[in-house]
Amino acid sequence: MRILLVEDDATLGAAVADQLRADGHSVDHVTLLGDADAALAASPFDLVLLDLMLPDGRGIPFLKERRGRGDVTPVIILTALDQVSDRIAGLTAGADDYLVKPFDLAELAARIGSVSRRYSGNPNPLITLGDLDIDLAAKHVTKAGVPVALTSREWAVFEALVQRPNQIITKAQIEEALYSFDDSIGSNTIEVHVSHLRKKLGRNTIETARGLGYRLGQP
Numbered sequence: 325m326r327i328l329l330v331e332d333d334a335t336l337g338a339a340v341a342d343q344l345r346a347d348g349h350s351v352d353h354v355t356l357l358g359d360a361d362a363a364l365a366a367s368p369f370d371l372v373l374l375d376l377m378l379p380d381g382r383g384i385p386f387l388k389e390r391r392g393r394g395d396v397t398p399v400i401i402l403t404a405l406d407q408v409s410d411r412i413a414g415l416t417a418g419a420d421d422y423l424v425k426p427f428d429l430a431e432l433a434a435r436i437g438s439v440s441r442r443y444s445g446n447p448n449p450l451i452t453l454g455d456l457d458i459d460l461a462a463k464h465v466t467k468a469g470v471p472v473a474l475t476s477r478e479w480a481v482f483e484a485l486v487q488r489p490n491q492i493i494t495k496a497q498i499e500e501a502l503y504s505f506d507d508s509i510g511s512n513t514i515e516v517h518v519s520h521l522r523k524k525l526g527r528n529t530i531e532t533a534r535g536l537g538y539r540l541g542q543p
Contacts (some may be wrong), residue, residue, distance in 0.1 A: 325350070325436070326352075327344055327349050327370065328352050328360060328363055328369045328371070329341055329353045329373045330355075330374045330375055330378065331355065331373070331375045331402065332356070332377075332378050333375075340402075340432070343433070346476070347433055348476040348477075348483065349436075355379070356378060356380045358380055360374075368500070370398070371397070371440065373432075374386070374387065375401075375403055377403065377405075383401065383414075384413055384414060384417050387417045387419060388417045400419065401421070401423065402432075403425060404425045423435060434461065437460060437461045455467055458486060467525060472525060477502060477517055480502055481498055481502070481517045481518065482521055484498050485538060485539070485540040486540060489540055490539070492536050492539045495537055498537070499514060502517075528541045529541055
């Protein structure tokens with residue numbers, strides 16, 4: 325997933341961003357609502373992690389304004405505001421989830437996975453594809469019962485395809501998932517990762533739609 329983190333606490337922001345990247349996500353970290361607005365206008369994101377108390381404004385009005393403009397990007401609020409009224413205000417404004425600081429990074433990862441699965445139309449984190457058993461929540465794959473080790477980059481490519489079954493995913497869309505890993509993505513980066521995935525998961529796991537992109541196949 326490509327995630328926009330809006331958090332002005334440098335220490336917390338760095339810790340969250342590092343963990344998300346370790347989990348295989350791409351992350352853009354900004355500290356101002358103005359920068360968040362610019363980032364969302366410049367590029368599509370799969371999820372926004374939004375603090376409510378930013379130097380240039382409050383997150384609730386920002387979220388309401390974005391929703392009013394028709395922005396349906398999933399949003400998880402991360403805040404120290406822990407009153408029930410604060411939670412109600414956040415969810416009413418259009419947030420998909422609300423997490424109070426301090427929080428455990430493992431819980432954040434679980435909530436991100438839950439929101440992602442709801443938007444992809446498959447709330448079940450466990451998927452079977454041929455002889456592959458995929459646990460999206462744990463980022464774990466087994467082939468015929470044997471665990472398969474995927475790198476963060478390989479998982480990012482694979483997850484992008486798994487989250488959109490029966491759909492062709494363009495090379496540009498997959499590159500978005502790898503944005504934070506490579507400042508400059510080589511012309512054959514995606515092809516290399518797809519080749520590695522086919523070797524590990526099965527030759528037919530990923531189908532090539534020539535001139536269009538890739539689609540999840542049947543291993």
